[in-house]
Amino acid sequence: xxxxxxxxxxxxxxxxxxxxxxxxxxxxxxxxxxxxxxxxxxxxxxxxxxxxxxxxxxxxxxxxxxxxxxxxxxxxxxxxxx
Numbered sequence: 001x002x003x004x005x006x007x008x009x010x011x012x013x014x015x016x017x018x019x020x021x022x023x024x025x026x027x028x029x030x031x032x033x034x035x036x037x038x039x040x041x042x043x044x045x046x047x048x049x050x051x052x053x054x055x056x057x058x059x060x061x062x063x064x065x066x067x068x069x070x071x072x073x074x075x076x077x078x079x080x081x082x
Contacts, residue, residue: 001059008063015082023060023078025053053078 011021027034028050036051049055053071056078060069064080071078 004056004059005063008060012063012080012082017082019082021064021080021082023053023056023080025051025056025076025078027052027076052076 008021008023015021026048028039028048032039032048032050034050034052036049036055038050039048040046041048052073053076054073057069057071060078060080064082068082069078069080
């Protein structure tokens with residue numbers, strides 16, 4: 001989570017007021033897709049949250065503010081307005 005928070009903050013600072021940030025979320029592969037049960041691959045040093053876009057809305061709202069973040073789980077996108 002700290003890396004995501006840092007990335008969200010960098011993007012927020014880079015946008016001008018009224019600017020849009022678009023985050024593409026990868027919900028994982030079946031059967032874990034969308035379960036929010038994370039998988040870790042130590043040999044590849046990778047982490048997959050296996051969550052839909054809406055699961056990450058609170059993290060984005062912490063930085064962009066409540067009411068400024070919208071999620072679409074069909075497209076797995078989050079849009080935030082600065």
